[in-house]
Amino acid sequence: MSQQEPKARKGSGQSQPAGQRPSGSSPRPSTSPTGTPRAGRRATSRYRQPEPTLMQKLRTPALVLIVIAAVGLIALFAVTAATSSAYACSTIDKPLPSVEGELGQVQPDQGNQHVSPGDKVTYPICPPASGKHINQPPRGPIPPKLYGPNDNAVPNGWVHNLEHGGLVLLYSCDKGACDDATQEQLRALVTGFPASAVCGLAPGIVSPVVAHFEQMPTKFAALIWDRVMYMDTLDTQQVYDFFLRYAERVSEGRMVAPPEPQCAPPSPSAAPSASAAASPEASPAASPSAPASPVASPSTPASPTTSAEPSPAAS
Secondary structure, three states, rough: OOOHHHHHHHHHOOOOOOOOOOOOOOOOOEOOOOOOOOOOOOOOOOOOOOOOOOHHHHHHHHHHHEEEEHHHHHOOOOOOOHHOEEEEEEEOOOOOOOOOOOEEEEEEOOOOOOEEEOEEEEEEOOOOOOOOOOOOOOOOOOOOOOOOOOOOOOOHHHHHHHOOOOOEEEOOOOOOOOOOHHHHHHHHHOOOOOOOOOOOOOOOOOOOOEEEEOOOOOOEEEEEOOEEEEEOOOHHHHHHHHHHOOOOOOEEHHHHHHHHOOOOOOOHHHHHHHHHHHHOOOOHHHHHOOOOOOOOOOOOOHHHHHHHHOOOOOO
């Protein structure tokens, strides 16, 4: 019965509106102009981007914050490492009453051990006239010159200059030594600095180092190895005398200062007293019957011991 219904409907005189299929009829397949079946459109659902979660939304800002924090920590570490002190002081030295005929005062020896440039040194006494120091030029010894208030010149480096017989002159900004007039005085001191007394080292080899330093009891402090001279007023000539008298010293034919001398000790035969005793002018004065000669002075008469010394010309 159901198979005959389409025929009855087909023969009926009722017409269907244009573009509308009869109810119950299947869709007519699409054909090409040649009559071949044409593939229809595929029924596909439209793709929608899934809604991001809260963690996904916060991931990019969180990464940016982490990167900024890491860069900040690295910068902070670098600044801290650059500005942190390379040394510390256990105690500050005190000026002692001056001894007649002496300049400055003796400071207990603090050793002369070598350390790495990155090591922090704690000095038992400051300013240190000895102690641990860097053995890596130009970090230690450091180039002799005037270092300004903001220059990096620390005892870890210039203590090595002292070990070689150099002089270090320290000045305190807190006590008023950083004004233009004082800095000009310090510059003049460097310009007129003398050669060393025994080795004849010219200025600029190990001396002088003039540097800013605060851990000391006076406005200025002149240092050679194991000895310091404190001053509230800069006396340039006194600094020169202090250096020439104590930085390089010879006793009984050997160098007793500094710990690492930059030359061999002079020969005893080269001493002025020995040459004067062997000179012809000294021989008349050695005779009791000879009258006093204008050439001979009270210091030139030769004793029996010195007259027995061989003459350099006969050696």
